[in-house]
Amino acid sequence: MDKSIISFSKVSKRFGTVTAVDQASFDISQGEFFSLLGPSGCGKTTLLRIVAGFETPTEGEILIDGQPMSATPPNKRPVNMVFQNYAIFPHLDVRGNIAFGMRKSGLTKTDLNKRIDEVLELIKLPGYGSRGSNELSGGQRQRVALARALIKQPKVLLLDEPLGALDKKLREQMQIELRQLQQQLGITFLFVTHDQEEALTLSDRIAVMSEGEVIEIATPAELYESPSSRFVADFIGSMNFFEGEVVDSKARNTTVTSELLGTIVASEVEQEFSSGTPVWIAIRPEKLQPQFESPENQAGYLEGRMGPSAYLGDRSHFYVHIDHRDEPVLVALQNLERSLGGISRPNQPVWLTWSPDALVVLSRN
Amino acid sequence: MKTSSTTAPHHNSGISLARLFQTSEAVRGYTLLSPTLLALLLGLAMPLAVLFTLSFWIQDYLDFIRTFSLKNYIDFFQKPIYGKILIKSIRMSGLVTLATVLLAYPMAYFIAFRIQHNKLIWLILITVPFWTSYLLRVFAWKLMLGYNGVINSGLKTLGFISEPLEFLLYNPAAVMITLAHAWAAFAILPIYVSLEKIDRSLLEAARDLGENAFITFVRVTLPLSLPGVIAASLLVFIPTVGDYVTPSLVGGPSGIMIGNIIQSMFGKALNWPLGAAISVISMLTVALMISLFLWGTQSFRRKVA
Structure with a gap:
């Protein structure tokens, strides 16, 4: 385990009767890109503001680099924040904004200006020092906010949905730059977002939050491929769920039975279940393979009819209607070849197959 | 024939005006502004022009000598009393402005940052003094500060003083207190x-x-609220320099301001041209003070940044 830079111990925050953060306890390692991910109102921003010092926890304690923070005001904490709306000082130019936090740095004017030029170079805005704050585009404001925080050389950089206001292309570009910047500087980033794709792209580890609780902390791949709860499986990406029951569970192979799927084996299951445990059998849309002829030597398959489809450019989504199931099953297919006509007719019979290691088994309790 | 030939071009010009109104931002702007512009022209520019013209004439008993003369301006600078009173007025108004803004800022800050709900009620409460006439408010201060007023009788009852304090009313301080209170909102x-x-x-x-x-507060809140402070300062300074009601009611002989001089020139002293000249000089002086003030606040803003 790497050195812990932020440590939450049983941190709770209540606003009146509303619990915004409920008993959060986890550590963030030095140099990590750590994301707090969750739907709006899940408490992720409150947790970030607790780290920054703008909210005091109702219970619990936060250690930053081993130091308890409960009595430390925001201006004395070794962290800096990039605000959601960037909070660029309108009465200052770019240079003034970046220099704002350096009043007590002890640098001479020449040295400070040199530092600012370096930081402007780093955020790819060289020569923008004398621009007024109202002469900047959204992406440029975001960079200035980043520079203003980074010049302070914080132990942890806090980012509150910093890419939310940018358009898709710019957002993707900034994601790459943020990640490069973080690796280049080695600063710990604590990143708040509601965009699961963004969290997957950027993070070393992600804490998924819901209604104030931290549901799961894992790497992006772990969260996506073997989520530990239905909430996480559902929130990250798309997932098809089937009700089922465990028949047998041993050595990472779990046999489950389900009305629609029959009795099938899921391999690479980390958790062991006792027989009879009610479970969700879950499978990602891209891990279902459709074929238009009845499979012969296949252990398990689903039979259905083609429903509506959605063309997304790089891939297509198909909804497959299954008898005795209200919700259609979602199938995602990479569009590997140019195909202008579409590959299916509505109501065409279709068979869906999968490999045993594609199945995720989640407890239903 | 005749009617058609006269209406046709008229009709055409109607269309082009309408089109001009639709396409040109400037035309639309000036058209919408025109009632206000007209009122401003009649209510502000014309009296100013009259005042300016008047200041170059000479009073001849009940009539004016309508030839160009600088006599009134020369009079103003030859008799030190006018200049002295003008400077005193500016100093008093400056102090009133300073006191008012210093007292108003915390109040405004409190409402803006500390009051979460029902801000409107607080704003309405601030205007409550305006629900009575200005004269009544000045008389109220007379009651407060007077020889047998609230403050004197209160202090006497409490035994702090045996004789009423005489320095409360009829002096520049009384004028400034009254003005600061009156212009707080x-x-x-x-x-x-x-x-x-x-x-x-x-x-x-x-x-x-x-x-x-x-x-x-110093580096962010204050510079960002500077436009409000400037507006407040101008709103208080400009009208108080020329006020004559308050000084004549609570100022006494020592509390006289330039407004009282101008008023007497147009009244008892019966020298309208001199009054006009004093008005013009006051206006120019105030304009100069404001320019200095704006220049000063701008450089302050740059400095704290």
């Missing part, structure tokens, strides 16, 4: 508006970047 409202507009995350950003609450 005009200072609170613009400052409140400029404080209310400040994005709260800017204050958090300043804290986050290492400044304590006081320095955050």
